[in-house]
Every structure is written in structure tokens, then in C-alpha cells.
Amino acid sequence: MLHYSGAVYRPPSEAHSLIIQVTVGCSHNKCAFCNMYKTKQFAITPEEQVLSDLRWAREQYAHVERFFLADGDALILPTERLLGILRTIRELFPECRRISTYASPKSILKKTPEELAALRAAGLEFAYLGLESGNDALLKKINKGVTAAQQIEAGQKLKSAGFTLSVTAINGLAGSNGDWQAHAKDTAAALNAMRPDFIALLTLRIYTGTPMAEWIERGELVMPTPMELIRESKLFLEHIDCPGAVFRSNHASNYLALAGTLNEDRARLIRQCEDALAGNAPLRKYVELGR
Template sequence: MHYSGSVYRPPSEAHSLIIQVTVGCSHNKCAFCNMYKDKKFSITPMEQVRDDLRWAREQYSRVERFFLADGDALILPTAQLLEILGDIRSLFPECSRVSTYASPKSILGKTPEDLSALHAAGLDFAYLGLETGNDPLLKKINKGVTVAQQIEAGQKLKAAGLTLSVTAINGLAGSNGDWQAHAVDTAAALNAMHPDFIALLTLRVYTGTPMAEWIASGELVQPTPMELIRETKLFLEHIDCPGAVFRSNHASNYLVLAGTLNQDRERLLHECDEALRGDAPLRRFVELGR
């Protein structure tokens, strides 16, 4: 298999075969992220992708899931993606799911017909990083899109039949920023998208990012665990996505929460209250600093 630099995938893709159809991230300017700073964005030559798929077929008797890396496989021309999906379907008839990260710009660059064709060809699952539903904060972290564009992107994926998983970042506004607006607006954006899965991560600060510089200068104050839980509770009070699977159990989260909305919301709020009273254990972390 050909891999360039560090390769990332969502936690739920732990058992997927990763095919690096692009290298890096087509945007790669988010203030909080250092994931793809070790590489320049490029599109993997089609013959190399085919070589990897043929090699995998020779090595593995059964591959049920594929993840198309790196940060934004949907930036590829639709025709090329259809070729890749066709090769997967031909070589791995047992495959039950193909998934990818998807940036809002790449989604918006596809027509509804493009996305429907990709879904029909086997693209089943997309991960979209909302981060926040608050426009001033989205601009500050240099996401490169507006909240309205994020919502439109999520709705386009859903309309095409893809399963949609959306992530947001708890604590992104800092404890000295408008964390209330971040929590409430993020819930509102998710309500408009109505994704199938919602993942609430916790802000981690990595050396060399603009976010780390803001922390060092005092422009942004990193929230304490209790402040993060307070923000999570406010978010849950405003979320309205019946049937969506909610998870706040990433390695970055101090308080582990899991349930299905809206039916488990009261239990989740109760668990937040328990933690705020000091009656629930919290995870402890050493800052990564990378």
C-alpha cells in the first residue's frame, strides 16, 4: 500500500481499509488543526490507487469497509471517484460500506446528480466537520465557509442518500469568548442538517497552530473541564434531532456521553448535572502539545 505522511481516520473506521486517494487536505487552513501540515495537498494518480486495490485483494480474503483518505476525497472529479468506487465494487463484492471525510466546499462543488451517482456507486457514509454553527467563530477559525454553506452541504449529502456524521468542537470559543452563542448556534445548525450521527469533540490545542498562539497570548482561554460540561449541557438543551445518534466519547472528552436523540436527552442532561455537582468521574488527560 502507498501512504504519504501521517494518515488519519475517524474512530469508527478502525476496521476499514484506508485507501489514500488524495494526499493532505484541500483547505488545510483551520486554526485549530495540525493534521495535514506535514504534506502538500495532491491527488493520488489513478494507477497508484488501482495498484493499492489490487494489492489489497491479493492480501486480504475479505474487506467489508473502505475509508477514502486523506482529508477530502470528495474534491476529486466525480468521474474519477466513480472509477474508484467501481473498482472497489468489482474487486471486493463483499464490501458493505465506503466512507470519506467531506469538506463543505467539495460537497457544494458537486451537483445533486453527482452525489446521487456516487451514492449509487457505493459511497455510503460521509464525515463533515461543522466545528461550530456560529458565523463569527467559524470565520475566526478560518474554516473558509459560512454556517449557511455548512448546512447546505450537510443537507445535500442527506438528500443524496448518504449517511451523514457531523462533528462539532466543545470549547472552541474559549471560556472568555461567547461560548453560549457557540453552543446554541451549533445546536441550531445541526437541527437544520439533521445528521444521522453527531460527535461532540473537545478542543485540544496543538503546537504550531494559530489556536496555540491565541492561548499563549491570552486571546483565548482554554476552558476547564467543568466549563466544557456546562457548555455541553447548554448545547443539549437546544439540540432537536430525533433519531440522531449522539456521542461525546472521543479520547478528547472529559465526560463520556452517549445516546439517541431526542429520546435520551433528559438522561444526558442529568449526567451533565451529575458531573457539574462532582458526582460523576471525569477522564484526565496529558495535553498532547503536538
């Protein structure tokens, strides 16, 4: 059987991918809002275990078109080891059409353009990058470990190497008592500089045991109301300029479901926000996923 250590997470769009855990946990694992990998100590999965999982999967499954390399940061692997994994996937699964992974800014920046191009040529084609915010003060507060400029550089490196890039940001991250305007505008500016293929705007969720939960309890952070979140989304959309990017803000956490292609659908998306703010559009119930 496949070897998994602890809970394994993947993006919603990877629901039909075979997940191979090439690392355990997250190499940073210090973000104030996140509890995904708090029960794990980061480690690189032994190479033979990964190869054994791939061989077992080939014996069990007649057809696998998509792979997702977990956990939080497969790109931190030495390039040669990662290339070996990609070659094995292609050899064992010639029907494979896509290999994807989460990618942290620091691990991207450590790779040379030549290394990233080699990984892309070997079949690693889709990367998910968590921007969270383009505002430096907020990135420092949430302990993201990188600046907005570093995030932009990481995204641009992936795009230059030929990767399909999906970037997530978090609506409400500054709270209603923080500089939400700067968060919205700076996040849009960072995405404009990256020019990702996909943009996902999630809604802030608070998880027990995280520093952000403690900020809420102490009153240092005030959770935005649904209308405040929609107001922030509207400001974000007014400043986004990413022609051709697929935009989604229809996660279970989002009160107002928004979906379209930028920039052609931007005016419609802004109108949807305006309608909701005027009370002319129904809001969805917030769904806590229990993570």
C-alpha cells in the same frame, strides 16, 4: 504494498476499514485549530497508483468489508474519477459493505445533486463532515472557510443524496473568554437543520504550531476548565433537536463521557451534565493523543 504519504488519519469508527489514500492532505488546510496535514502539500493521488493499491490489496486480503477513502477530502476528486475508483472497489471486492470518506463543505457544494446521487449509487455511502461550530463569527475566526449556512447546505445535500452523515463539533472552541453560549446554541441550530445520523461532540485540543496555540500563549484565548466545558455541553444539549441521531461525546478528549440517541436520551444526558457540575459524577482524565 499500499502507498501512503505521511501520517494518515481516520475516524475512530473506521478502525477496521482498509484505508486507500486517494488524495494527500486537505484541500483547505487552514483551520486555526488543526495540525493534521500541515506537513503535506495537497495533491490528488495519481489514478494508476490508487488502482494499483486496490489490486495489491485484493491479492493480500481474503475479505475486506469496509473502505475509507483518505486523506482529508476525497470528494474533491472529479466525479468520474471517483466513480471509477468506486466501481473498481465493487468489482475487486464484491464482499464490500461500506465505503466512507471525510467530506469538506466546499467539495460537497461543488457537486451537483445528480453527481452526489451517482456517487451514492456507486457505493460511497458514509460521509464525515467537520462542522466545528454553527456560529459564523467563530467559523471566521478559526478560518474554516465557509459560513454556517454553507455548512448546513452541504450537510443537507449529502442527506438528500442518501448518504449516512456523521457530523463533528468542538466543545470549548470559543474558549472561556469567548461567546461560548452562542457557539453552543448556534451549533445545535446548525445540526438541527442538517439532521445528521451521527453527532460527535469533541473537546478542543491545542496543538503546537497552530494559530490557536499562539492565541493561547498570547492570552487571546483562554482554555475552558472541565466544568466550563460540561456547562457548555449542557447548553448544547438543551438546544439540540435531532430525533434518531446517535450522539457521542465519549472521545478520549472528553472529560465527561456522554452517549445516547436523540431526542429520547436528551433528558438523561442533561442530567449527567448536571450531576457532574454538582460534583456528583467522576470526570475522566484528559487524554492528549500527541497529534
